[in-house]
Amino acid sequence: MTNFHISLGTEVADALRDGRPVVALESTIVSHGLPRPDNLRVAREIEQAVRDAGAVPATIGMVAGELIVGLDDAQLTRLATVDGVSKLSVRDLAVAAATGADGATTVAATSAVAAAAGIGVFATGGLGGVHREAAQTFDESADLVTLARTPIAVVCAGVKSILDVGATLERLETLGVSVVGYRTRRFPGFYLTDAGFDLDWSVESPEQAADVLAARRDQGVHHGGLIVANPLPVDEQLDPALHDRTLATGLAMLARDGVTGKAVTPFLLAHFHSATEGASLAVNVRIILRNADLAARIAVASAARRTAPSA
Structure with missing residues (x-):
């Protein structure tokens, strides 16, 4: 009988057993979010950014129906280079495993x-x-309801600016998902430093973010996800005027071509890459590398806090 359990890469399994810091990474950025051949190079750079900050990277994906936490380089290369890789949300995981699919995992x-x-x-x-x-x-997006029931800290540059940012923040509040800015009280908009919305809370260091995670554990109250919103510096964001023009033309193309559902995001990201002549890709790479570094520092601080002797 086939076994459909989650497989751990050797390095990830060792780190979890020893209580060392681990950072999860998605694989849709490899298969759907970045163009070839940049996608594989950037995927390796993301993992290296986690290592450089003292944690173990655990890129998650599915290879021939096997759900793997901690893809090795050959598996990562496969998801980056073969055609027909499925985009897997939570609802797709069991079906994809049973049918032996190659798949890349979304945020959810x-x-x-x-x-x-x-x-x-x-x-x-x-x-x-x-x-x-x-x-x-x-x-x-299924990201929102999944985070409402999943106890994980997600370091991100807010939500993609191609979405309804205000409505997304309202839904996160309704769903009970905590949102803190990293050294900011303004919510970032992915390509943009500031999406135009205030935040109630912020943290000033990886250690303070780790304290939030510790408080959630210690309180014994059910918590869903924690979003740590990490904005790009103003001088590293996509030019706002260029962003607004590109978004307007992209939305018009969506309506013209009838693109809907999970095809919307990769369609618009590809349009941004083309219309900005690669500028949006460079920003996208800066975003994920900065977030990987911060997530690793939070994981390191959190692991240190768990192993520190009691006062």
């Missing part, structure tokens, strides 16, 4: 799998959220 799936494996910190670029025109289409 990565969060759920990481938490099931005992990993408490996850780095990504930007969250999914409520799509524009959601009042008519009911189009909302």
Whole structure:
């Protein structure tokens, strides 16, 4: 009988057993979020950023139906280079495993799998959220409801600016998902430093973020996810005027071509890459590398806090 359990890479299994810091990483950025051949190079750079900050990277994906936490380089290369890799949210995981698929995990799936494996910190670029025109289409990312029930800290640059940012923040509040800014009280908009919305809370250091995670554990109250919103410095963001023009043309193309559902985000990201002549790709890479570094520092601080002797 086939076994469909989650497989741990050797390095990740050793780190979790020893209580060392581990950071979960998604694989959709490898298969769907970045163009070839940059995707594989950047995926390796993301893992290296986690290592450089003192943690073990655990890129999550599915190879031939096997759900793996901690892809090795050959597996990572496969998801980056072969055609037909499925984009897997939580609802897709069992079906994809049973049918022997190759698949890349979204934020929702990565969060759920990481938490099931005992990993408490996850780095990504930007969250999914409520799509524009959601009042008519009911189009909302599974990231939001998954984070409502998954105890994991997600370091991100806010939600993608192609979404309805205000509605997404409202949904996160309703779902009980905590949001803190990293050294800011303004919510970032992925490509943009500031999406135009205030935040109630901020943390000033990786250690303070780790204290939040410790408080959540110690209180014994059910908590869902914690979003640590890490904005790009103003001088590293995409030019706001260029962003607004590109978004407007991209939304018009969506309507013209009838693109809906989970195809929307990769469509618009590809449009941004093309229309900005690669500028958005460079920003995207800066975002994920900065988030990987911060997530690793939070994981290191959290591991140190757990192993510190009691006062």
